[in-house]
Amino acid sequence: MHPLSEQQIVRRNALNEILALGINPYPAEAFDVTTDSGAIRARFDTEPDQFSNVSIAGRLMMIRDMGKACFAELQDEKGRIQLYIKREEICPGDDKSLYDQLFKRLSDIGDFFGARGYVFRTKVGELSIHVVELRLLSKSLHPLPVVKTDADGKVHDAFTDPEQRYRHRYVDLIVNPQVREIFVRRSHMIQEMRNFFNGRGWLEVETPVLQNIHGGAAARPFHTHHNALDIPLFLRIANELYLKRLIVGGYSGVYEIGKMFRNEGMDRTHNPEFTSMEIYVAYKDYLWMMDMVEDLLEYVVEKVCGTKQVEISGHSIRFVKPFRRIPMLDAIREFGGLEVEGKTEAELRILCRQANIQVDASMGWGKLIDELFSELVEPHLIQPTYIMDYPLEMTPLAKKHRSKDGLVERFELYVNGKEIANAYTELNDPLDQRQRFEEQLKLAARGDEEAMAMDEDFLLALEYGMPPTSGLGIGIDRLAMLLTGQEAIQEVLLFPQMKPVTV
RNA sequence: GAUCUGUUAGCUCAGCCGGUAGAGCAACGGCCUUUUAAGCCGUGGGCCUUGGGUUCGAAUCCCAAACAGAUCACCA
Numbered sequence: 001m002h003p004l005s006e007q008q009i010v011r012r013n014a015l016n017e018i019l020a021l022g023i024n025p026y027p028a029e030a031f032d033v034t035t036d037s038g039a040i041r042a043r044f045d046t047e048p049d050q051f052s053n054v055s056i057a058g059r060l061m062m063i064r065d066m067g068k069a070c071f072a073e074l075q076d077e078k079g080r081i082q083l084y085i086k087r088e089e090i091c092p093g094d095d096k097s098l099y100d101q102l103f104k105r106l107s108d109i110g111d112f113f114g115a116r117g118y119v120f121r122t123k124v125g126e127l128s129i130h131v132v133e134l135r136l137l138s139k140s141l142h143p144l145p146v147v148k149t150d151a152d153g154k155v156h157d158a159f160t161d162p163e164q165r166y167r168h169r170y171v172d173l174i175v176n177p178q179v180r181e182i183f184v185r186r187s188h189m190i191q192e193m194r195n196f197f198n199g200r201g202w203l204e205v206e207t208p209v210l211q212n213i214h215g216g217a218a219a220r221p222f223h224t225h226h227n228a229l230d231i232p233l234f235l236r237i238a239n240e241l242y243l244k245r246l247i248v249g250g251y252s253g254v255y256e257i258g259k260m261f262r263n264e265g266m267d268r269t270h271n272p273e274f275t276s277m278e279i280y281v282a283y284k285d286y287l288w289m290m291d292m293v294e295d296l297l298e299y300v301v302e303k304v305c306g307t308k309q310v311e312i313s314g315h316s317i318r319f320v321k322p323f324r325r326i327p328m329l330d331a332i333r334e335f336g337g338l339e340v341e342g343k344t345e346a347e348l349r350i351l352c353r354q355a356n357i358q359v360d361a362s363m364g365w366g367k368l369i370d371e372l373f374s375e376l377v378e379p380h381l382i383q384p385t386y387i388m389d390y391p392l393e394m395t396p397l398a399k400k401h402r403s404k405d406g407l408v409e410r411f412e413l414y415v416n417g418k419e420i421a422n423a424y425t426e427l428n429d430p431l432d433q434r435q436r437f438e439e440q441l442k443l444a445a446r447g448d449e450e451a452m453a454m455d456e457d458f459l460l461a462l463e464y465g466m467p468p469t470s471g472l473g474i475g476i477d478r479l480a481m482l483l484t485g486q487e488a489i490q491e492v493l494l495f496p497q498m499k500p501v502t503v
Numbered sequence: 504g505a506u507c508u509g510u511u512a513g514c515u516c517a518g519c520c521g522g523u524a525g526a527g528c529a530a531c532g533g534c535c536u537u538u539u540a541a542g543c544c545g546u547g548g549g550c551c552u553u554g555g556g557u558u559c560g561a562a563u564c565c566c567a568a569a570c571a572g573a574u575c576a577c578c579a
Contacts, residue, residue, distance in 0.1 A: 265576085
């Protein structure tokens with residue numbers, strides 16, 4: 001424990017004086033709240049008589065002391081409201097200690113108060129509560145950063161250090177209302193996705209986070225161990241194979257919104273745990289899925305942002321269907337000016353070198369195509385764009401393309417140069433699926449740590465028969481970044497992963 | 504994993520041609536009964552991230568470490 005700072009000592013002393021006054025700084029009783037700052041702002045002017053006796057609670061964020069009266073700002077979840085506290089009003093008798101001692105001397109920014117009174121406007125027009133009763137609800141012992149906004153909207157002494165903000169997110173949420181708003185919007189976004197899916201009759205499900213076999217994606221897993229069974233387990237890197245088992249089981253549409261865990265690098269677009277939404281719908285293909293995603297995003301963006309357009313990194317992005325659809329090889333031709341159709345692996349390797357892309361011998365035809373695409377095309381895909389028809393070898397769970405050799409029926413949705421969604425016409429041929437897994441095993445034998453493992457039970461499920469199905473995954477954090485205009489994933493995660501500070 | 508930048512009071516930052524620390528806000532003590540980033544007067548508050556080194560002397564120069572951010576690499 002660090003030695004206490006001057007300000008911590010001052011507050012602890014204040015706490016003791018409050019106790020000496022016979023006041024409990026942490027009362028157990030509920031405080032009856034009848035309104036909040038948002039309701040007052042929204043409705044006082046039209047229905048003033050509703051606000052002649054209100055009770056409100058929140059955190060004290062500013063005190064402007066005027067002597068025998070003072071103004072204070074109380075912050076609740078909806079914002080701030082000014083309190084007008086007059087000594088004669090809250091201490092009508094001879095005993096002025098509640099005001100002189102408790103309020104003026106022993107209260108600090110950060111304390112929780114409950115206030116009862118009537119709403120009015122001051123001479124200057126500021127909406128305020130004329131307080132007749134004031135009660136301490138919780139004493140704060142640690143000083144908060146004091147962020148002030150002046151009349152021009154200029155913010156002074158903003159609490160901006162990302163490390164401090166992420167490590168002490170509660171402080172960030174207290175003093176930065178725009179941060180609080182991001183997480184409200186994120187929650188709203190997920191809620192609207194659920195509304196959209198539930199409205200179509202699809203079932204929300206939960207599948208195992210602890211898995212014996214880490215399947216469904218190419219990534220390194222976290223390892224853990226179950227004591228009673230004495231077996232190793234993995235934290236899931238994907239839930240795809242479980243959701244498909246549910247389609248085998250007879251549900252026609254299932255989705256899951258949940259955390260995935262990947263033991264890989266972290267940066268401003270990657271956190272070791274992240275949230276994905278995966279959905280599988282029977283009797284559909286990836287073309288149908290593109291239509292569905294357009295409807296979904298148009299709906300969600302409009303609900304959450306109030307418009308179909310969002311602003312990020314200097315771009316105006318319009319979520320209006322239809323989105324552009326480009327086959328991957330056409331995109332490389334259009335944006336990179338390279339013809340890759342019909343080229344051999346060796347020819348592609350030369351093209352990559354010419355484009356200054358590092359290549360090595362382990363890269364096959366599909367990987368080389370993917371490298372060219374990432375380098376030449378991705379950064380140009382600002383408006384929502386579907387890239388379709390990926391090389392087969394990199395996509396072991398998707399069905400072979402109905403007409404194009406060497407490709408699978410897969411699309412990814414790109415927005416603002418980044419991948420937001422990934423979808424397939426799902427592979428439901430158990431024999432083909434077994435071959436694909438075997439290819440993965442060969443890659444693993446060559447040292448590819450991300451290659452998928454064989455999942456015999458999943459193959460058994462496919463043998464029982466899976467209807468034609470289309471599946472989709474959306475990176476919830478990435479989408480939240482788009483809808484909140486954030487460039488870093490840490491800004492849309494309440495508690496992003498941080499290295500512990502060693503003291 | 505690589506490179507660059509940052510780390511000084513509770514917060515935001517200055518100080519960095521080496522002479523053991525400053526401002527604003529916050530805190531503390533005053534004055535003011537409709538103010539508003541309130542104001543005015545006064546007072547305290549710091550292992551200058553950590554560990555080494557150079558030097559008579561280091562917040563300042565050098566080396567290393569920790570953490571963070573940005574740019575890469577890898578990936579969603």
